[in-house]
Amino acid sequence: MFTMLNYIIRRLLIGLFTLICITFIVFALVSLAPGDPIRLMLASERINPELAQRMIQYYKLDQPWYMRYGAYLFSLLHGDLGYSLTTRNKVSLSIARAFPNTVLLTCASMGVAILIAIPLGIIAAAYRNTLADYSALVAALIGVSMPNFWLGLMLILIFGLRLKWLPIFGIGRLERGLMDVISHLILPSITLGSGLAGLLMRLTRSALLDVLGMEYIRTARAKGVAESQVLIKHSFRNAMIPVLTTAGLQFGSLLGGAMIVETIFAWPGMGRLAIQAVQERDFPVIQGTTLVFAASFIVVTLIVDLLYAVIDPRIRYE
Amino acid sequence: MNKKLLVMLFVLGLGFWGLAAQTGGVLRIRALQLQNIDAHQLLGRNDDISVAYQVYDPLIHLDENLMPRPALAVSWECPDDTTWVFHLRHGVMFQDGNEVFPEGQSREVTAEDVVYSLYRAKELPSGLDLRSVASARAIDPYTVEIKTAYPDAFLLDVNRLGRLFIVPREAVEKLGNDFSLRPVGSGPFKIVSFVPQQRAVLKRNEDYWLPVNLDGVEFIVIPDPQTSRMALEAGEIDIDWFIDVTTAEALAKEGFVIQRRGYSYRGIGFNVTKPPFDDWRVRMALSMMLDIDAAIRAVLPADFVVRAYGQCPPSVPHGYDPEGLAPLHEYNPTEGLKLLEAAGWRDTDGDGFLDKDGQRLTLNLEILPEAIGVRVFTILATQLRSLGIDAKVWQVDTSVWTDDLLTGKGSGIFFDFSYAGPTGLYSLFHSTAIGTSNTHYYRNPAVDYFLDRAMRTLDFEKRSQLWKRAQRIVVEDRVIIPLYFQVSAGASSPKVHDWFAWGGFIRLVTPDYNAWIEK
Numbered sequence: 001m002f003t004m005l006n007y008i009i010r011r012l013l014i015g016l017f018t019l020i021c022i023t024f025i026v027f028a029l030v031s032l033a034p035g036d037p038i039r040l041m042l043a044s045e046r047i048n049p050e051l052a053q054r055m056i057q058y059y060k061l062d063q064p065w066y067m068r069y070g071a072y073l074f075s076l077l078h079g080d081l082g083y084s085l086t087t088r089n090k091v092s093l094s095i096a097r098a099f100p101n102t103v104l105l106t107c108a109s110m111g112v113a114i115l116i117a118i119p120l121g122i123i124a125a126a127y128r129n130t131l132a133d134y135s136a137l138v139a140a141l142i143g144v145s146m147p148n149f150w151l152g153l154m155l156i157l158i159f160g161l162r163l164k165w166l167p168i169f170g171i172g173r174l175e176r177g178l179m180d181v182i183s184h185l186i187l188p189s190i191t192l193g194s195g196l197a198g199l200l201m202r203l204t205r206s207a208l209l210d211v212l213g214m215e216y217i218r219t220a221r222a223k224g225v226a227e228s229q230v231l232i233k234h235s236f237r238n239a240m241i242p243v244l245t246t247a248g249l250q251f252g253s254l255l256g257g258a259m260i261v262e263t264i265f266a267w268p269g270m271g272r273l274a275i276q277a278v279q280e281r282d283f284p285v286i287q288g289t290t291l292v293f294a295a296s297f298i299v300v301t302l303i304v305d306l307l308y309a310v311i312d313p314r315i316r317y318e
Numbered sequence: 319m320n321k322k323l324l325v326m327l328f329v330l331g332l333g334f335w336g337l338a339a340q341t342g343g344v345l346r347i348r349a350l351q352l353q354n355i356d357a358h359q360l361l362g363r364n365d366d367i368s369v370a371y372q373v374y375d376p377l378i379h380l381d382e383n384l385m386p387r388p389a390l391a392v393s394w395e396c397p398d399d400t401t402w403v404f405h406l407r408h409g410v411m412f413q414d415g416n417e418v419f420p421e422g423q424s425r426e427v428t429a430e431d432v433v434y435s436l437y438r439a440k441e442l443p444s445g446l447d448l449r450s451v452a453s454a455r456a457i458d459p460y461t462v463e464i465k466t467a468y469p470d471a472f473l474l475d476v477n478r479l480g481r482l483f484i485v486p487r488e489a490v491e492k493l494g495n496d497f498s499l500r501p502v503g504s505g506p507f508k509i510v511s512f513v514p515q516q517r518a519v520l521k522r523n524e525d526y527w528l529p530v531n532l533d534g535v536e537f538i539v540i541p542d543p544q545t546s547r548m549a550l551e552a553g554e555i556d557i558d559w560f561i562d563v564t565t566a567e568a569l570a571k572e573g574f575v576i577q578r579r580g581y582s583y584r585g586i587g588f589n590v591t592k593p594p595f596d597d598w599r600v601r602m603a604l605s606m607m608l609d610i611d612a613a614i615r616a617v618l619p620a621d622f623v624v625r626a627y628g629q630c631p632p633s634v635p636h637g638y639d640p641e642g643l644a645p646l647h648e649y650n651p652t653e654g655l656k657l658l659e660a661a662g663w664r665d666t667d668g669d670g671f672l673d674k675d676g677q678r679l680t681l682n683l684e685i686l687p688e689a690i691g692v693r694v695f696t697i698l699a700t701q702l703r704s705l706g707i708d709a710k711v712w713q714v715d716t717s718v719w720t721d722d723l724l725t726g727k728g729s730g731i732f733f734d735f736s737y738a739g740p741t742g743l744y745s746l747f748h749s750t751a752i753g754t755s756n757t758h759y760y761r762n763p764a765v766d767y768f769l770d771r772a773m774r775t776l777d778f779e780k781r782s783q784l785w786k787r788a789q790r791i792v793v794e795d796r797v798i799i800p801l802y803f804q805v806s807a808g809a810s811s812p813k814v815h816d817w818f819a820w821g822g823f824i825r826l827v828t829p830d831y832n833a834w835i836e837k
Contacts, residue, residue, distance in 0.1 A: 034721035049596060051443060086361075087353040088443075089498065113362065153544055159754065161552045168549045169540050171516065266540040268515045276351070276515075281717050 004309075008302070015298035020073075021292045027072065030286050059085060059283075081291075082284035084277075091288040094273060099292060101171055102269035105192065105262075106254040108185050110247065112193030113200055118243075120197075121204025126231055128209065136201060143198030152191040152264040159187060170265035171230075175199065188265040192258050196250055203246055207239035209210065240311050248304030252290035253289070255300065256293035344534040344837035345814065347824065348546050348558040353514050354540055355436070356498035357483035358444040367445075367481070368824040369518045369537055373413075374483035374503030377404065377432060378474060379828050382820045384633065384740065386474045387829060390427060390484055390504070391462075395691045399776060400452075406432065406460040410527050413508045416500070418489040424525075427484060427504050429456035434699065435484045436464070446478050446740075457599035471781050473741050476821055480502065506530045506827035515539055528795040530827050531816075550809060556835070559819050561580055563622040564691070567806040574809045579819040581631035582806060583738035584691060584781030585697075586683070586799040589723075591759045592730030594679065596629075599661040601796035604645065604681075606654035607705050613697040614802050622807065626800035628789045629746060631738045636772075636782040637789055646793050647800075665706055681709040682729035688718050691733055694801065706803055723757035732757075734798055743785060744769045747792050760797045763786075764806035812836075 038052050055061075060068050075082060081091035117140075122137035160168035172184030189250060211217065212235055217275045220234050221227075259271035271287055277285035323607045349365040357374050360366050360756040379389040387393075390615060406429060410682050414424035440448045450470040457463050463504045466473060474480050489502040499512050506528065508521035518537040521529045539548040547565055549555045551572070559579060561569065570576045586604075588595040595601055614623055627644045658664075661671040663679050672679040681702065685695050692790025702709035712729070714722070722728030736746055736755075745755040752759055765788045772784035794799065808819050817826050817833035826833040 009528075021473075033724070034718050050440075052332075055443070070382055073731055086358055088356075089354060089495070089514065097513065153548075156545060156548055161548045164552065169545050170538065172325060263541045264545055266538070266542070268513075268539070272515065272541065279716065 005036040006011050008306070011228075011302050011305070015302070018298060019291065019294055021284050023073065023291060024069065026287060027069045027283075028065065030281070031068070033281070055085075059157050063085075068139060073174055074298070076291075080286040084220040084285050085282045086280050086285075091284045094285060095270070095288050095292055098268055098270045098273045101267060102258075102262075102271070104185065104217070105188055105258070105267060105269060106251060108189035108198075109192035109249055109254060112189050113196035113204045113250075114247070116193070116197035117200035117280045118204055121201045121243075122208065122231065122236065124201070124210065125208035126203040126227075133205075140198035140201040143194045143201075144192065145198075148191055148195065148258070149264060151194060152188070155187045155191060156264070164203065171267060188267055191264070192254070192261045196247075199250070200243060200247060204239065207242050208235055211235040211239045237311060241308060244304060244307060244311065248300055248307075252300035324341075337348055337465055339531055339832060339834040340818065340837055341531045341834065342533050343514075343837070344536060345557065345817075345826070345833060345835060346536045346538060346555045348549070348555050348560065349518075349537040349539045350541060350560055351515065352512070352518055352537060354498040355501055355512060355518070356442075357485050357501065357503065358442040358446075359460065359498060360441045361445040363445050364822055365537060365539075367518075367662045367732075368819075369481075369503075369512075370483055370503075371505070371823055371825055372507040372520055372535055372827075373425070373501055373505045373684060374485065374507055375410065375505050377479055377482045379825070379830075380474075380476055380480045380821060381830060382818065383635070384476065384480075384821060386480065389828070396776070399774075400466045402464045402466070402473060403457070404432070404462045404464070406462065407527060408460060408678070410504050411524050411525050412486050412489075412504050412710045413502055414525070415508065416489075418486065418492050418502050422685050425486075425764060427486075428459040429462045430459075431484050431486060432456070432462045432482075434487045435482060436479075438485070438490070439482055445477065446479075446481060448479075450478075455647050469776055471773055471776050474638065477739065477741065498811075500573065507535055510534070511579075526827070528827055528829065528832065531811050532826065535826065550811070553811070556814050557808060557810040557817070557824070559810075561620055561809050563805070563807060564811060566622065567619055569809045573812055575812050575814070577808045577810065577817075577819060579632050579808050580822050581738055581803040583626060583631060583734070583736055583742070583800070584627060584804055585629070585734040585801045586696070587723075587732050587734030587758055588797060589726055589728070589730040589732075589759050590795075590797055592726065594663075594674075595730045597621070597661050598796060599657045601665070601799075603654040603657035603661070604702070604707075605648065605704060605799045606657070607651045607707075608698050609701055610647075610799075610801055611649075611650050613694050613701070616697055617693045618802065622805040624803040624805070626803050628643070628793055628800055629736075629738065629743055629798065630785070630789060631657055631803040633654075634738065634740050634742070636740070636778060637743055637785045641788065642786060643793055644789060646790075655705065667691075670706060672761050679707050681707060682712045683709060683731055683733065684712045684714055684719055684722060684728050684808050685733035686735060687713055688733075688735070690804070691735065698775070721737055724758060725751065725834050738803070741773075743789055743792070744773060747788070747797065757796045760789060760792070765791050 038055055060071060084091055084094060086257060120136045124133045127133050156168050159166045167184050167189055170184055172181040217230060218235060233266050256270060259275050260273040262269045274289040277289060351363060351365055351475060353363060353366055354364050355369050357370055360370055375390045377389060377391050379387040381387050389408055389409060392407050394402060394404045396402055411424045412419055412427060417420045436454045439446050441488055448468045450468060451464060452467040453465045455463050468621055472478060483503065486502060490497050493500060501509060501539055505524045506523055508518040508523050510521050512518045521534040522532060540549060546558050550558050566576050568607050590596055614625065624632060627640050632638050658672060661673045665672050667673060673763055683695050683699055684693055691713065699709040699711050705739045723732060736742060747756060747760050747765055749761040750765050768784045768788035772781045775781040775784060813836040815834050815836065816831050818831055823829055
């Protein structure tokens with residue numbers, strides 16, 4: 001138990017160090033990139049020069065970037081992500097609004113992917129080199145190959161515009177009932193989940209085939225264990241390690257926001273928040289979103305690593 | 319005979335009944351971004367300003383010709399060139415039913431609120447240029463006196479008092495930063511909820527000083543243009559006022575109503591301090607070598623474009639001067655090549671491109687990722703290449719484009735996409751704006767003189783003459799090669815009536831307009 005706790009603490013400390021490195025790299029890159037929001041405002045005659053000068057001083061844009069980084073890190077350690085340069089709202093508030101939406105979409109997409117990928121992967125492995133296997137492989141290939149933007153627009157066209165079964169855009173509102181939220185979630189999660197499903201299905205199939213070729217499976221079959229038992233009880237769990245790794249990494253990536261899908265479906269998540277901040281050179285928001293993205297990724301990978309031990313008791317963290 | 323007459327009258331009556339404004343319904347409008355609707359932190363964000371127009375009352379309205387019309391101020395006068403006196407409407411109440419003014423406990427909008435709002439707008443990034451305002455005071459509860467430091471001909475412009483929204487001080491002080499999310503004004507609609515980057519939900523202000531037809535309005539963020547078009551076609555939104563010209567043509571065929579909401583200027587700009595564009599002959603030659611009409615015809619539908627000969631579009635009546643400026647533009651590639659030769663540019667090495675001192679005449683046309691502009695520029699670059707100029711189109715990110723223009727680091731020739739409002743000419747070509755909005759680095763004392771005088775001339779005719787003289791010098795100096803004014807368009811369901819977005823922002827309830835939805 002203590003060994004496990006030590007492992008978690010060690011990983012969290014490494015994660016913290018990684019986060020600090022990321023803030024430094026992002027801060028340096030953003031500061032050295034051309035353009036800043038105050039200049040954008042000045043160029044468009046939307047702000048008078050005296051006010052621009054005040055804003056430059058307020059946001060310390062007249063100081064060298066490494067000095068600003070020091071001040072940023074100091075604020076960060078006090079839990080302050082700063083204020084947006086364009087909206088003047090708290091960055092933490094913007095993130096607090098966008099992040100739950102992204103988590104919701106990520107979980108739903110992952111759910112769609114797993115619901116499709118695991119059964120299909122098992123069927124494909126169980127009926128290797130049959131019509132079922134080939135069909136599943138073709139379906140996976142289609143899922144992986146279809147670009148998100150195209151699939152999203154097609155789904156909107158068919159289910160939103162023609163059949164009018166599902167809403168075209170937006171996140172839905174809880175005050176209108178749970179069904180409103182779910183109906184808004186269906187098309188974006190299918191769009192995002194389909195590509196992932198193809199990837200996970202192929203992984204499930206190949207991992208299962210590897211396990212099914214092992215000695216202990218042959219022994220089990222020789223002992224007369226039913227094929228379904230062999231497949232589900234003896235093989236599936238052992239085949240899950242690579243699937244879990246990939247699914248975990250994908251989950252972590254999706255938590256950073258899926259820019260294209262979020263844009264097409266007007267989903268107010270982290271991807272849109274981040275890309276808009278980059279376009280407007282809104283430094284505090286870029287820093288904040290990157291930080292959350294990196295932290296989510298670190299936490300998710302840690303959870304995945306811990307789950308290995310649950311799936312395979314032979315794995316120990318020492 | 320009488321029966322026929324009766325039937326005709328009945329049909330006519332039905333027709334009139336059908337056209338009469340109806341009350342009720344919620345209007346759903348597409349937005350690109352919703353960020354912050356504090357009346358005095360709007361900068362130039364079109365969507366936020368459009369929401370603000372529904373929540374707050376402006377001091378004055380501007381009509382389709384950008385002429386001032388009464389709003390909160392019913393009348394105004396100028397006792398002298400630097401004094402403006404505004405008389406406020408009586409009985410206008412701030413919205414109630416919120417945490418600042420509980421139901422039935424609101425108060426009247428007074429001159430003190432106007433003074434407070436004016437100073438607040440000066441202090442914050444409101445997007446209003448109020449530098450000319452020296453002081454403001456309330457003479458009595460319904461009279462405001464504003465003194466300017468010098469005569470300001472554009473004080474009622476959309477970027478000055480023409481968009482000054484009036485707020486109650488106690489709401490700003492009580493709500494703090496949350497005023498940007500839950501503002502209180504005296505406009506035709508009250509905020510129900512505002513979620514940045516998602517939606518703004520508004521309901522009718524029952525106590526508004528004008529009758530309001532709509533029950534409510536929703537601004538909904540839909541970033542993707544394709545999704546938005548499908549939402550409009552599916553009836554999930556009623557107005558999309560950010561459509562490109564190609565979509566506008568298609569939607570018009572489907573029966574949607576296309577509204578024009580303004581002109582924006584497009585041209586080729588030069589940094590006149592950067593070689594080889596510091597040589598007037600080079601700039602002049604390039605302008606003669608471009609078949610601009612052919613390029614525009616190939617890309618833009620005729621209904622959505624006006625050929626530009628200067629920087630002021632038709633919506634700037636004191637500067638629009640096609641008759642005066644058109645003769646300055648001539649498509650004559652042969653003469654253009656002669657001018658370049660006189661400037662020392664000729665093909666000495668026989669590679670098909672002009673050169674001078676061993677350097678090829680290379681133009682890297684810096685452009686924003688704007689589909690139509692890129693297509694026009696590609697045609698123009700092809701024309702120049704066929705005449706021996708190594709012209710390329712460089713598509714860059716907006717921030718990079720802006721930074722290059724402001725710092726002068728770019729190639730020196732760029733896509734000129736600029737503010738084409740009433741004071742646009744001043745921003746772009748006055749020498750005091752070098753380093754900010756004068757990205758041409760252009761300095762001409764004569765232009766400065768005419769613009770300075772025009773800015774302080776209240777008489778329209780005299781101001782117009784000065785403005786046009788300044789513009790003529792700019793064009794003669796070939797600081798820019800004007801290409802076209804692009805019409806910005808919006809589309810609405812045919813069931814939506816009596817709204818307008820001219821000038822760039824949606825107005826639903828004004829003394830001249832009162833939006834309604836046909837049931």
